[in-house]
Amino acid sequence: MTYSAERIEFEFNSLRFYIDFTLVASERDGQSNIKGSIIYGTNRTLCFIFSNKQKDCERCERIIRCDGLEDKPLISFKVTQHGMIQSSGKLEGEWWIEDKSDLLELHYRTLDLIWKEALDWANEIILP
Numbered sequence: 001m002t003y004s005a006e007r008i009e010f011e012f013n014s015l016r017f018y019i020d021f022t023l024v025a026s027e028r029d030g031q032s033n034i035k036g037s038i039i040y041g042t043n044r045t046l047c048f049i050f051s052n053k054q055k056d057c058e059r060c061e062r063i064i065r066c067d068g069l070e071d072k073p074l075i076s077f078k079v080t081q082h083g084m085i086q087s088s089g090k091l092e093g094e095w096w097i098e099d100k101s102d103l104l105e106l107h108y109r110t111l112d113l114i115w116k117e118a119l120d121w122a123n124e125i126i127l128p
Contacts, residue, residue, distance in 0.1 A: 002024070015119060016044070019038060019039070019041075020041070021037075022037045023079075032081075033081065035078070035079070035080075038077040041071055042118035083098055085097065085102075085106060091113055093109075
């Protein structure tokens with residue numbers, strides 16, 4: 001079994017987002033089986049200490065990892081071995097990896113769908 005994962009991080013409307021791409025390949029009875037997933041999520045800062053990162057990790061009890069961020073997956077998609085992307089239910093449709101217009105539509109529809117949830121979650125730790 002082979003496992004591969006990559007992450008893209010970006011900002012959209014002043015919020016931090018990420019896209020995780022995961023690929024799992026296995027071989028059974030001489031047949032290759034490839035499954036993939038695409039996960040869109042957001043992350044937020046847990047501590048507002050802006051000094052040496054190593055010291056920050058020691059000084060703030062809420063920090064889980066040394067970059068001071070916490071991830072929240074918001075929506076996921078399955079990718080078939082033929083390149084078809086299927087939604088997890090929050091977003092209706094099917095898209096193809098080979099078609100750039102399909103990928104752009106998927107990307108912007110996904111951001112439109114998850115933006116409000118990401119904003120609410122990012123502000124949850126600073127609002128009373």
